[in-house]
Amino acid sequence: RVKRMKKVFSVLLIIIFLILGVIAVPVISYFIWQNNLQKEISQLHCKSNLSADISLDEKFKDFVLSEEDVTFVELNPDEVALLLGNTNIINGGTIENVCVMPHEDVWNVLVKVNLQGIPLPWIRLDVAKDSIESAQLYVSNIYVGNQLLPEQIVSNIKTQINKGISDALILVSENNFLGRTITNIELLGDKIVVKGSI
Numbered sequence: 001r002v003k004r005m006k007k008v009f010s011v012l013l014i015i016i017f018l019i020l021g022v023i024a025v026p027v028i029s030y031f032i033w034q035n036n037l038q039k040e041i042s043q044l045h046c047k048s049n050l051s052a053d054i055s056l057d058e059k060f061k062d063f064v065l066s067e068e069d070v071t072f073v074e075l076n077p078d079e080v081a082l083l084l085g086n087t088n089i090i091n092g093g094t095i096e097n098v099c100v101m102p103h104e105d106v107w108n109v110l111v112k113v114n115l116q117g118i119p120l121p122w123i124r125l126d127v128a129k130d131s132i133e134s135a136q137l138y139v140s141n142i143y144v145g146n147q148l149l150p151e152q153i154v155s156n157i158k159t160q161i162n163k164g165i166s167d168a169l170i171l172v173s174e175n176n177f178l179g180r181t182i183t184n185i186e187l188l189g190d191k192i193v194v195k196g197s198i
Helices: 002-043 056-067 077-085 151-176
Strands: 070-075 091-101 106-115 123-128 138-144 181-187 192-197
Touching: 056 070, 070 077, 077 091, 077 106, 138 151
Parallel strands: none
Antiparallel strands: 070 192, 091 106, 106 123, 123 138, 181 192
């Protein structure tokens, strides 16, 4: 009986250590990644690095008031970080910081959110654009720090985010907020190009 108890106790101990390992490894990995990010953040395109005098008003005014049938507005990564950082799309939460890492056809967007006073971990969204001419952007992957979240966990969240992006673009176009219909968005290595037509 004592031998059996020892065996059961050993098995329980192994299970507990395995569970702790499964939890501890991603948590430790996240904090190492976050520490490295903090060291690099001053070199990235982040809202926290931007001076207050960046204004997009003139740029959007030129886009809206252009007499051309088709015109473009270009946004560099700093301007995109500023735009995203000033959006108020999180119910009960505030965006503490946004960092943008541009690549051809996929931009990585890092977001640090404070939800009702609780700081959440950094979330990374891969925002992608297909090669066809359209105004459709979508989130292809979601990460916590550097760890890709499994599709079965984030599938519903991605659907909601992508619906939100789509609805926002439709709203802007259909209600003529910009006086133009957005016909194409390009994600380039150094800028986003938005094409609008009357």
